[in-house]
Amino acid sequence: MHGMTAVTAVTVQNSLGVEDFAEVPSNIVTAQIRAVTADMGAGAAKTGMLATAEIITAVAKTLGDVGIGRDTAVPFVVDPVAASMHGDPLLREEALEAIRTELLPRATLVTPNLDEVRMLTGVEVTDAESRRAAAEALLALGPQWVLVKGGHDSGPRCVDLLSDGTAHLEFDGPRRDTPHTHGGGDTLASAVTASLARGADVPAAVEEGKRFIERCVAEAYPLGGGIGPVSPFWRLADEA
Numbered sequence: 197m198h199g200m201t202a203v204t205a206v207t208v209q210n211s212l213g214v215e216d217f218a219e220v221p222s223n224i225v226t227a228q229i230r231a232v233t234a235d236m237g238a239g240a241a242k243t244g245m246l247a248t249a250e251i252i253t254a255v256a257k258t259l260g261d262v263g264i265g266r267d268t269a270v271p272f273v274v275d276p277v278a279a280s281m282h283g284d285p286l287l288r289e290e291a292l293e294a295i296r297t298e299l300l301p302r303a304t305l306v307t308p309n310l311d312e313v314r315m316l317t318g319v320e321v322t323d324a325e326s327r328r329a330a331a332e333a334l335l336a337l338g339p340q341w342v343l344v345k346g347g348h349d350s351g352p353r354c355v356d357l358l359s360d361g362t363a364h365l366e367f368d369g370p371r372r373d374t375p376h377t378h379g380g381g382d383t384l385a386s387a388v389t390a391s392l393a394r395g396a397d398v399p400a401a402v403e404e405g406k407r408f409i410e411r412c413v414a415e416a417y418p419l420g421g422g423i424g425p426v427s428p429f430w431r432l433a434d435e436a
């Protein structure tokens with residue numbers, strides 16, 4: 197698997213928080229996507245931090261032009277990154293509406309955490325019933341599948357709910373007692389996207405991603421004075 201990245205913003209951050217960011221001009225974001233897809237192609241795609249409504253609009257249009265999205269052969273995962281885990285914004289406020297109207301209708305899968313669920317739908321997830329209601333409210337915005345992640349919930353289990361409106365699948369695992377989960381959502385969405393690129397369907401890709409992130413959280417480590425990173429390198433360590 198070969199990952200390729202179109203850079204959308206430069207952030208000033210460490211384990212303690214995000215101090216600032218500067219967005220990349222949207223024409224440069226578009227040009228990056230066109231350059232790699234025209235030359236190497238893509239088996240699946242995902243978005244992370246998109247910073248502004250202008251970049252979201254540019255990404256949505258470009259993905260349509262190059263044939264990536266829910267109604268194409270190339271699955272598209274939207275990780276609707278709105279804030280860092282410290283609560284620092286990674287998205288300008290007016291951009292939420294662009295995620296709702298321009299990106300979600302194109303998404304094969306959207307993977308919000310509970311804060312992003314609340315920002316996108318107004319639904320506060322507190323139990324299994326509100327988790328279902330949140331999934332339905334997100335599906336009404338147009339993605340094929342939604343994964344409501346439970347990392348920010350409390351309790352001994354981390355329950356992620358995957359739904360397409362017909363199937364309701366719970367991916368449930370033990371909550372590790374660690375503050376070091378920096379990058380957990382990003383890593384999960386990337387693992388799911390890699391699995392989709394290898395040809396898995398969405399439930400199988402989420403199953404594989406959930407097992408992957410559980411190991412990443414189990415092997416997370418302190419680095420800096422704040423929230424340390426999850427470790428996606430456990431598989432390499434196993435091989436060493």
Ligand SMILES: Nc1ncnc2c1ncn2[C@@H]1O[C@H](COP(=O)(O)OP(=O)(O)OP(=O)(O)O)[C@@H](O)[C@H]1O
Nearest residue numbers: 281309345346347348354371372377379380381382
């Ligand atoms: N303490 C934990 N132990 C085990 N699994 C966890 C823990 N915290 C989060 N997870 C899992 O990690 C994945 C990411 O979920 P989370 O809701 O934390 O996403 P996120 O807030 O977008 O992550 P981040 O902001 O850290 O990138 C989910 O599968 C969730 O269940």
Ligand SMILES: Cc1ncc(CO)c(N)n1
Nearest residue numbers: 207244245277280281379
């Ligand atoms: C660039 C970037 N994307 C996502 C997150 C959320 O983990 C972050 N802190 N920074």
